[in-house]
Amino acid sequence: MDKYIISIVGPTGIGKTSLSIKLATYFKTEIISADSRQFYKEIPIGTAAPSNEEQKAITHHFIHNKSILDKYSVGDFEREAIECITTIHKHNPIVVLVGGSGLYVQAVLEGLDDFPEVSANIRTQLNTEFKTNGIQGLQKELKSLDPIAYETIALDNPHRVIRALEICRATGKAYSSFLNKEKKKRNFKTIQIGLTAERSLVYERINRRVDLMIAQGLVDEVKSVLEYKQLNALNTVGYKEVFRYLEGHCSLDFAIEEIKKNSRRFAKRQVTWFKRQEETKWYDHSTPIEEILAYINKML
Known part of the structure; x- marks a missing residue:
């Protein structure tokens, strides 16, 4: 069965x-x-x-x-x-x-x-930007680089926003393009x-x-x-x-x-x-x- x-x-x-x-x-x-x-x-x-x-x-x-x-x-x-x-x-x-x-x-x-490997430097930089300037700037960048991810991920969760942005910055492609x-x-x-x-x-x-x-x-x-x-x-x-x-x-x-x-x-x-x-x-x-x-x- x-x-x-x-x-x-x-x-x-x-x-x-x-x-x-x-x-x-x-x-x-x-x-x-x-x-x-x-x-x-x-x-x-x-x-x-x-x-x-x-x-x-x-x-x-x-x-x-x-x-x-x-x-x-x-x-x-x-x-x-x-x-x-x-x-x-x-x-x-x-x-x-x-x-x-x-x-x-x-x-x-x-x-x-499956996502590509991301340099630790990119993640460190994003975390520094978050701690220095808050999440709003990162959200704005994500909206520009990947409108689909911006509409679907938890924008108030910095871990999710940073994860999406590190893929965008590392590959030059939208995070959402690696989904499904x-x-x-x-x-x-x-x-x-x-x-x-x-x-x-x-x-x-x-x-x-x-x-x-x-x-x-x-x-x-x-x-x-x-x-x-x-x-x-x-x-x-x-x-x-x-x-x-x-x-x-x-x-x-x-x-x-x-x-x-x-x-x-x-x-x-x-x-x-x-x-x-x-x-x-x-x-x-x-x-x-x-x-x-x-x-x-x-x-x-």
Whole structure:
């Protein structure tokens, strides 16, 4: 029997977790999380990880399996996820993959792209420019050299911006031109489901989710990891803004509005990334599960 991955993608707050649990329950299988922040056990609130009840209902992998102190790359995730999928496929032909981190989803389904070697001097220079002048200048350069990367990567993450720019400077070519060159051969087939909604509704759901995180204790969670704020694992929406509040740079109300604004921007980039995959079957977030199952069973 053929092996399958049912991959669920879409912007933050759209309902991917709920759909993944319904599908995993129907197919009596397990879930692989491809969310690059839900790995970390210290930050469950701000990463909107599945609840304890959801994790008890269905076996989840790659949720709270790492510490923010661990060094963990997308390459590490690709290797471990493929090993996990291979193990599950020994007793179930279907595995559900869910997450909003496009690069991590791509790593599982297609493998990572090969990039040319970059001189350490270029990286050092970019890091010096970032520390001296901030990220705005680097963002402006990236927009000029690679508009596609500018629209799809996390612009508020200096590691991602510097990584893209170092490729541009080293090769004279756009970082995005090295993406999606050659897919790795996988021993499974993929059925990709995308969830979508009107932009105004997506933004409304994001705003509600942020308010819920605050009510659940996000500020205390961020306070508990304040001494580690320089780590890349914490260089993400929801943490950077509260770090600024805790250090007295802004009010809590302003920080909350910044989280909402930056989450909306992140959602826009997610949609741009996932829309590039033409094989994705898109559904409105309110589509009955029966309709989605009918399509999946047809593909199977």
